[in-house]
Amino acid sequence: MAELPLRDRAGNLLLAVRRVAESDLTRLAAAVPVPASVVVAVHAGAVLMMFDRRRQQWELPGGTREAGESSHRAAARELAEETGICEVVLTFAAVAEFALTRPARQELLAVYRTDLGAAPALSLSEEGLGFRWWSPGERVGADMSPLDAEIAARVLADVV
Template identity: 45%
Template sequence: MVGRDLEHLAADDDGNILLAFHPAGDDIGVRDAPLTVSLVALWHDGRLLLVFNRQRACWELPGGMIDLGETPRQAAIRELHEEAGCQVDDLTFAGYARFALGPE
């Protein structure tokens, strides 16, 4: 992460900026844009699961695009299995983030 200021929570070297995180329990609530990706923060014994993305050459949370007809939860469960080999029956929806993506 490349710092933090009053305008955003975090940023990376590629210019992606985390603007906000909105806790939502199990209800996504009202948004002005559709959810396009799901990420999984899976904790076990005080450790967070990360997967290595070979294309970007970095460690990141498992997750990816929400396919047509999928809920964010279904996409997260599928992506967790595809990227980390972990099979779970259910996940808790924690909320949603607002990002500004970098030029790439």
């Protein structure tokens, strides 16, 4: 695991990844926004990463919550939209805390995990250019979000 805080190429900082109860998200959101969710999809010890068309990097599937949508529902919807993976059990794993740039702000990210018994058939969306299974033992290349890789590694190792 990398030492936190961890900075990406845009200057964003991953400050912490910590275990909280999913029911605490509403309370936490009163102080710091929780506008998005990601999913650590695990198969055979590796994590599914998608190559984001806009940011040009490998990252976890996920995205912004829609109005009135829970973090859990956003995670399930984004996973389905971005990968084609539907109807899987998502377990709340952690909350990740960020200091972001452009514009400068603090945010929390709801992190979910799903363990896949078989490699799923994946389908690309307009947001993604490809998929890969990444093992936390592999080097984090310049084309991978170091923040997402660190979140995935911590969730997979259950070190949050």
